[in-house]
Amino acid sequence: xxxxxxxxxxxxxxxHGGRKQGLNRGRSRxxxxxxxxxxRGRLCPILLASVDTQQFTRSPHLLLFLVVTTPPPAMLARQxxxxxxxxxxxxxxxxxxxxxxxxxxxxxxxxxxxxxNIEKITKSMKMIASTKLNxxxxxxxxxxxxxxxxxxxxxxxxxxxxxxxxxFIVISSDKGLCGGIHSSVSKATRKVLDGAEDxxxxxxxxxxAQVDPESPIAVIGDKSKTQLARxxxxxxxxxxxxxxxxxxxxxxxxxxxxxxxxxxxxxxSVFIVYNKFVSALSYNAAVMQxxxxxxxxxxxxxxxxENEDDATKDLAEFSLANAIYAAxxxxxxxxxSARRNAMDNxxxxxxxxxxxxxxxxxxxxxxxITNELVDIITGASAL
Numbered sequence: 042x043x044x045x046x047x048x049x050x051x052x053x054x055x056x057h058g059g060r061k062q063g064l065n066r067g068r069s070r071x072x073x074x075x076x077x078x079x080x081r082g083r084l085c086p087i088l089l090a091s092v093d094t095q096q097f098t099r100s101p102h103l104l105l106f107l108v109v110t111t112p113p114p115a116m117l118a119r120q121x122x123x124x125x126x127x128x129x130x131x132x133x134x135x136x137x138x139x140x141x142x143x144x145x146x147x148x149x150x151x152x153x154x155x156x157x158n159i160e161k162i163t164k165s166m167k168m169i170a171s172t173k174l175n176x177x178x179x180x181x182x183x184x185x186x187x188x189x190x191x192x193x194x195x196x197x198x199x200x201x202x203x204x205x206x207x208x209f210i211v212i213s214s215d216k217g218l219c220g221g222i223h224s225s226v227s228k229a230t231r232k233v234l235d236g237a238e239d240x241x242x243x244x245x246x247x248x249x250a251q252v253d254p255e256s257p258i259a260v261i262g263d264k265s266k267t268q269l270a271r272x273x274x275x276x277x278x279x280x281x282x283x284x285x286x287x288x289x290x291x292x293x294x295x296x297x298x299x300x301x302x303x304x305x306x307x308x309x310s311v312f313i314v315y316n317k318f319v320s321a322l323s324y325n326a327a328v329m330q331x332x333x334x335x336x337x338x339x340x341x342x343x344x345x346x347e348n349e350d351d352a353t354k355d356l357a358e359f360s361l362a363n364a365i366y367a368a369x370x371x372x373x374x375x376x377x378s379a380r381r382n383a384m385d386n387x388x389x390x391x392x393x394x395x396x397x398x399x400x401x402x403x404x405x406x407x408x409x410i411t412n413e414l415v416d417i418i419t420g421a422s423a424l
Contacts, residue, residue, distance in 0.1 A: 146409065149402045153395065160391035166218070167384035170377050174321070177374040180288050181318060187291075188329070188367030191360050195332045207252060208278070208301070208308035209233070210365065211269065212315035212372045213262030215282050219380035222316060222324070223264035226372075229326035230258070230265075230314050231272060241314070241328040249310075249330065257306050261297065261369075278306050285369050294366035302358055309333045311361060315368035316375040322382065324375040331364045333357060 211230050213223045232240035234254050242250050257278035260266045266280050279300065284293050301311075310333050317327035334357040 146402060146405050149398055149405065153398045153402065156391055156394050156398065160388055160395065163384045163387040163391060167381055167388060170381035170384060174374065174377040174381055176288060177370070177377045181370045181374040184289075184367045184370035187363040188371075191331070191363040191367070192329075194356075194360060195330075195336075205309035206307050207256050208306060208311045209256055209258045210301075210311060210313045210368075211258060211260045211262075211265050212313060212365075212368045213260070213265035214285065214373070214376055215263045216376070216380075217264060218383060219376050220383040222376050222379040223262070223268065225316055225324070225326045226314050227265050227268040229328070230269060233312070233314070233328065234273065234276070241326060242312070245328075245330075249312075257308070259297075259301060259306075279304055285373055289366065289369035289373055291362070291366050294369055295362045297365055298358055298362035301361070309335060311364070313364055313368045315372045318371050318374050318378070321378050324379070329364055329368060331361050 209230060211226055213226055217223075229241050233242050233252055234256065236250075236252060236254075237243070242252065255276060258269070258273060258276045259279050259281070260269060260277065261281045261284050263282050266277075266282075270277075281297055281300075284297065311331040313329040313331065315327060315329065316324045318324055334354050337353050337357055
């Protein structure tokens with residue numbers, strides 16, 4: 042921007058001033074080029090052919106001249122590179138910790154869309170798990186009656202002698218997205234076989250606490266099977282899947298018990314490792330013991346009855362099926378509770394991530410628009 046004030050009347054005492062004004066007036070009539078001093082004292086040529094200086098001789102006016110010059114090519118290249126770098130930085134915005142190289146607004150927008158879709162999925166799964174949890178709790182209350190009655194049967198049965206063969210049944214499921222519900226029973230199983238001080242059998246009688254590290258294991262559910270396969274794969278006697286996909290039934294438990302009895306695995310007692318339901322927010326790994334057929338025959342409480350051998354065998358198998366059913370329904374309730382809590386936490390994390398990404402996107406978009414406006418105002422975009 043350049044400015045020059047034209048005086049209405051030239052100073053008579055200033056001959057140079059009058060001569061300059063006359064020179065400018067004469068040059069404007071002929072359509073020649075005039076000269077004005079720039080901000081830095083340099084002469085900037087302008088065309089005065091379209092300016093009638095006669096209009097400014099009677100009243101003072103302020104003439105504003107915008108001079109556009111073309112810089113050298115090297116300067117243009119430097120300005121273009123600087124402008125491109127500034128736009129990239131502004132579009133990226135202040136990246137949060139752990140950002141995955143989101144360099145453009147387009148990538149942030151795609152990330153936002155993905156997180157919003159995940160949030161919808163987690164909220165839907167939370168609602169489904171909440172509905173299933175109510176059904177699972179009702180089934181668990183009925184299944185606990187089987188477990189309590191089964192425990193009362195063995196109250197008067199003597200404890201197995203030390204060194205008796207033990208079979209471990211690990212209760213889990215085939216589905217994930219439920220937190221550490223499967224890791225809980227897997228850790229408890231490893232602690233029991235390793236004889237750890239904090240294992241679920243640490244407070245049991247000495248005969249029950251003594252466990253052979255090579256004891257056979259029957260695993261129900263693919264999740265615990267995968268977790269135990271590395272350390273205890275040689276102990277696997279049999280594995281089951283597709284058990285209790287919805288709500289476990291007594292038929293499922295009876296089928297598992299029948300296969301275990303017919304498998305030929307030798308055992309004196311069975312220990313079922315499962316998740317014990319404490320509340321809708323917590324659970325603990327527990328162990329349920331089931332006596333074998335031989336323990337029932339040696340019990341003084343059963344000797345008073347004249348039972349046939351088949352009756353004692355059937356009672357042992359039925360007690361095993363009852364215990365497995367009680368553990369299945371309680372573990373299923375724990376699984377649904379853990380899945381609901383996991384999906385609730387996932388939904389909250391997705392909401393926080395959406396808020397962070399949205400703020401980052403808004404800042405980057407605002408910075409990009411601001412830079413474009415600055416380029417237009419300063420005339421840099423014309424270059």
